[in-house]
Amino acid sequence: MSGSDQTITIGNVLRADIRGFVIASRIPAPEVPTFGAFVRAPIQQETAELIGLVYDIRLQDDPFLRNLAANVVPDAPEYAEIIRDQRENRAVPVEISVVAIGYRYREAESYLYGYPPQPPMVLHQITVCSPEEVRRITASVDFLRTLLDNRDLPADELIPTVLQQTAPDDGADRQAYLLSAGRYLAQHLGRDPVRLEKILRRIDGG
Amino acid sequence: MLRLERIREDIAALGRQAAATRQARQDALAIAQRWLAEVPGAEELRGHVQPLLGSTDPWSGAVPVTDRPLNVPIACPPESLTGAVLIGVDGSQIFPDRHALALYYLLQVGALIFRYDGSAPTPRTFEWLRYEESDLFDERGYLIGAETLGMERMVKEMEVLADLVAASSPDAQGPVIGLFDGPLLWPYADRVPDAGSALRTYMGAMRRVQRGGGHPVGYVDRPGGRPLLDLLWASRLRPDEFGERIGESPLHHLTDEDLMVSFLPPGACTPWFTRPTPTNDRHAQEGQEIWFCYVHMGSGEHPTIARIEIPAWATIDGRAPAVAHAALLHQAAALNGYPYVLARAHEEALVTTQDKAALEQAIQREILASGHLALPSEKAQQKALLGRR
DSSP: OOTTOOEEEOSEEEEEETTEEEEEEEEEGGGOOOTTOEEEEEETTTTEEEEEEEEEEEEOOOHHHHHHHTTOOTTOGGGHHHHHIIIIIOEEEEEEEEEEEEEEETTOSSOEESOOSSOOSSOSEEEEOOHHHHHHHTTSGGGGHHHHTOTTSOHHHHHHHHHHHHSOSSHHHHHHHHHHHHHHHHHHSTTOHHHHHHHHHHHHHO | OOOGGGGHHHHHHHHHHHHHHHHHHHHHHHHHHHHHHHOOOHHHHHHHTHHHHTOSSOOOOOEEOSSSOTTSOBOOOOOOOTTOEEEEEEEEEEOOOTTSSSOOEEEEEEEEEEETTSSOOEEEEEEEEEOSHHHHBOTTSOBOOHHHHHHHHHHHHHHHHHHHHHHHGGGOSSOEEEEEEBOSSOOOTTTSTTOHHHHHHHHHHHHHHHHTTEEEEEEEESOOOOHHHHHHHHHHSOGGGHHHHTTOOTTTTOOHHHHHHHHOOTTOBOOOEEOOOHHHHHHHHTTOOEEEEEEEOSOSSSOOEEEEEEEGGGGGSTTHHHHHHHHHHHHHHHTTTSOHHHHHHHHHHOOOHHHHHHHHHHHHHHHHHTTOOOOOOHHHHHHHHHHTO
16 A cells, blocks of 8 residues: 555444445545545454445534534635635535445455455545555456345445546547446346446447 | 323423423522623622632632623724634544553544644644553553543643644734634533642643643633623622521522623623632642633624633733634624534544544454454344444
């Protein structure tokens, strides 16, 4: 793990099982992860790490902000410093939901796709994966497997978002990657052509 | 389980007493308002209470230190805040618990450096984890209590303020105000044995704030106490009555806050006062005598009175007092009467239950790594189970 990895300190684990976890935390607004961000968390006494995708981010009730909002108009010049403090410094209470897509043992190079053998037992922080890690994780489109059958996710939005983010920038490579993903989806969603078409259109449309 | 039916009569009596107290307070408030309207001038008052200052019976009423009339609120002067720096400081703690998995205590001080120049404020936090026996136990071998911990926390807050003032002052384009959540006047002289060393450290830190070009300001929200009411009562007595009647004020149902809510319009403040207490004498010996005033921090709909404490030297230091007044009102307007910078400092300092759980998990892992198993006591575990109800 590089020294510049973005970590999110867990405030409270609301739920954790092999399909994923939901955590509560307080994070400065600029550091709140985005929909479709790849994260990792240690499992099995830190001998392995679970790889997951952020599929939901919820802002929790923030009485401080409610109190402030009653008196401070956005972009009011007399409160410029306060507004900047809220936007750049202040940790916002968020709930982050993560779905597991695979795992990797620390000594191993390759990723195993599907549910991990155990959920995170002790969860103190999660780490946002670096672009290089994401490239390695998504080198095989098999990472989509756990998303397709999970009805608790907004998978039809999550899959196109992730594929758009992880596809190479280069035109030819990008095309090949998305084509490979499209074939994988067609293979697994053959019995649901309406859903398949919806997802493919979103991938194509960007 | 609380059996309400067994204390139902006491609850009814409490309600009746509250109604009676309310009426008594209203009657006392009418008296206090009249006395304030009739109060003599400041110079005459200072002369009038002189016998009380030299008395063997301690009297800690307010003494006006300027010649402004007491019964004329002072409006906030128009003052530009551009370039001013406001540093809010607050602290929190985890108390030592002999039922926890390890014996320790934690102090955390949070701060927000707020510059009136359009830039984003800078949050800071500072932490101290104490686990040595010399920190945890007093000379008699007892685990230190909340007062001792509070005292150390207050010293740390002032030390942090001194450090941040020193770091901020060189680049500041205006006054540097250090805002302290609570009184500046040392409250531990009679509450903690052997507090002398801590007081010396505290005074040293306050002098560092002064040398660093800062102005420490203590902010007391919803102040208790009645030094101003005690002064008003003294003003109604003849000096030969002081010995017998000084303790018989009919205003004991009230606090100064009650009077100020009806007297001060929003944004206004009283003149400065001092209190002739042994602790303030000690402060004065160090060049840090504390003066105070009351400020209406809220609005007509939400009256909020705060007591502002400041070293005497800071009240005559250029623009700083007026800038502090204006900055406090600006900060409080954002948060319904409480300064934003203090609310944020408190937030930065706060140690949540999740923080504490994470800390104790980390401690447990370290102890386990050394080959030992640390667990909370059975009592603590049982309480934790009950606490989930």
